[in-house]
Every structure is written in structure tokens, then in C-alpha cells.
Amino acid sequence: MSARRIFIAAVVSALSLLTACTGGGGGGTAALPSGPDLVKKSSEAMRTVKSAAFTMETEGSPAVQVKKAAGRLSASGDADGTIQVDMAGSLLEIQFYLVGDTVHFKGVTGGFQKLSRSQLSAIYDPSVILNPDKGIVQLLANALDPKTQGEEKAGGADAYRVSATLSQQILDDMVPGLTQSVNGTLWIDKATSRLLKADLPMNGGKVIVSFADYDVPVQVTPPADATP
Structure with missing residues (x-):
């Protein structure tokens, strides 16, 4: 040749x-689907969620009071789990059961005590997360300049990774202490359009929120030994 x-x-x-x-x-x-289409569909999908499990953790030293949280949420507003709160430089872990307008909570020592939901909200109210008027639904609906970055796994599921600027005002209800809008990263489930994970960089570190067990029934039963 x-x-x-x-x-x-x-x-x-x-x-x-x-x-x-x-x-x-x-x-x-x-x-890849466009970023605006993905966050719009995800906002609509999150509006129909009946329940979910969640975790929130911090990396570094972001200026937020709640350093760690995990629990279960229902769309009705009931929730249970644990939160780790920074109280004047000391970490306090609290176990909580939120049923109706009453919060049953317990620290490291002593028995359960009671607070009203409004008293809890001054510290941290996880039920806001699934509240369609305040939580994830509004965060996604008001995301600015969303851009699809690629596809990857999140929590074992196939997801789209999307960057977006997220409202400080809406985030502050879910992550108390935020004083700035966040250029965050979102992982949106390809099959269901539900939010699987959010990475929220901020001054001093970041907050990472993850979701799982969507629509698994959640029945929160308060402890029997709670006292006023």
C-alpha cells in the first residue's frame, strides 16, 4: 500500500x-437539561413530597449555630431526630420530637422537657424544610442563574449536578445564622427530579444537606416522660 x-x-x-x-x-x-428547567421541575417535585429523612453537617467553621442534624420529616410538620448546637462555644446535642405545636427535647443529661414550636423556631425548626411556602420548594423556585454542570451519583442515585445562587433569606429558615446568599451546588435525582443533596459554601466552611427515604411513612410518637 x-x-x-x-x-x-x-x-x-x-x-x-x-x-x-x-x-x-x-x-x-x-x-444535558438546562439548569432553569431542572430547578423548576425539582421545585414542583418537592411540593408533592410527603416525608423524607435528612442529614445536615458542617465542614470547617461556618458561622451557623446548628453544626449537625439528622432526622425524619413529614409534610404535616411533625419531625424527630437530633441536632448539635453551638452554645457559646460548646457543642450541645439535643434529641427532639416535634408533634403538632409541641416540641419534646432532651439534652445530654436529664429527662425530656417541652417547648412550643414558636420557641423552637428561634433556634432551629427542621419542619420548615418540607414547608412548601418556606423550604426547599421556595429555595429551588427562587434559585438564580442555575447551570447544569454534569451527571454523577448522589446517595447511590443518578443525578444532575447544578450550580445556582441560593437566597439567604430562604436558606436562613433552614440553616439559621446565614448572613449571605450562597453560590451552591445541587444534586437533582434524574428519575424523580427530587433534591438529593445541597452543598452550601460560606465564610469559614460549608454546610452539606442530604435527603433520602422520600415518602417513607413517618409517624412521630412523643416520649412518655416529657415534663413541662
Whole structure:
């Protein structure tokens, strides 16, 4: 075979390989859904959620009072779990049961005590997360400049990774102490459009919120030994 034919064969082979890798120009970022469409669909999907499990944790030293939380939430507003709160430089872990307008809570020592929901909200009210008028639904609906960055796993599920600027006013209800809007990253479930994870960088560190067990029934039963 002549040198010219070898050269032509090599070029054809290279072009064929390039076409196979790029899918004819239809793959890559261009094939991803737009950021505005994803956050809109996710906001709508979160509005129908009946219950969820959640975790919140901090990395570094962000200026937020709640350093760690985990629990279960119902759309009706009931919730249970634990929160770790920074009280004048000391970490206090609190176990809580939120039923109706009453919070049953317990620190490291002593028995359960009671607070009203309004008293709890001055510290941290996790039920706001699924409140369609205040929580995740509004956070997604008001996200600014959302951009789809790619696809990856989040919590074992296939997800779209989306960057967006998130409202300080809405976030403050869910992560008390925030004093700034956040350029965050969201992971949105490809199958259900529900939010799986949010990474929220801020001064001093970050807050990471994750969700699981969507629509698994949650029945919160207050402890029997709670005292006024």
C-alpha cells in the first residue's frame, strides 16, 4: 500500500473514532437539561413530597449555630431526630420530637422537657424544610442563574449536578445564622427530579444537606416522660 493510501486510511479511521466518541456531536454538555428547567421541575417535585429523612453537617467553621442534624420529616410538620448546637462555644446535642405545636427535647443529661414550636423556631425548626411556602420548594423556585454542570451519583442515585445562587433569606429558615446568599451546588435525582443533596459554601466552611427515604411513612410518637 502506498504512503498516500496509508495516510488516507489513518485519517478515515481517526474521524470514525472521533464520531463514535462524540456521538455525532449530540453528546456531552449539550445533551444535558438546562439548569432553569431542572430547578423548576425539582421545585414542583418537592411540593408533592410527603416525608423524607435528612442529614445536615458542617465542614470547617461556618458561622451557623446548628453544626449537625439528622432526622425524619413529614409534610404535616411533625419531625424527630437530633441536632448539635453551638452554645457559646460548646457543642450541645439535643434529641427532639416535634408533634403538632409541641416540641419534646432532651439534652445530654436529664429527662425530656417541652417547648412550643414558636420557641423552637428561634433556634432551629427542621419542619420548615418540607414547608412548601418556606423550604426547599421556595429555595429551588427562587434559585438564580442555575447551570447544569454534569451527571454523577448522589446517595447511590443518578443525578444532575447544578450550580445556582441560593437566597439567604430562604436558606436562613433552614440553616439559621446565614448572613449571605450562597453560590451552591445541587444534586437533582434524574428519575424523580427530587433534591438529593445541597452543598452550601460560606465564610469559614460549608454546610452539606442530604435527603433520602422520600415518602417513607413517618409517624412521630412523643416520649412518655416529657415534663413541662
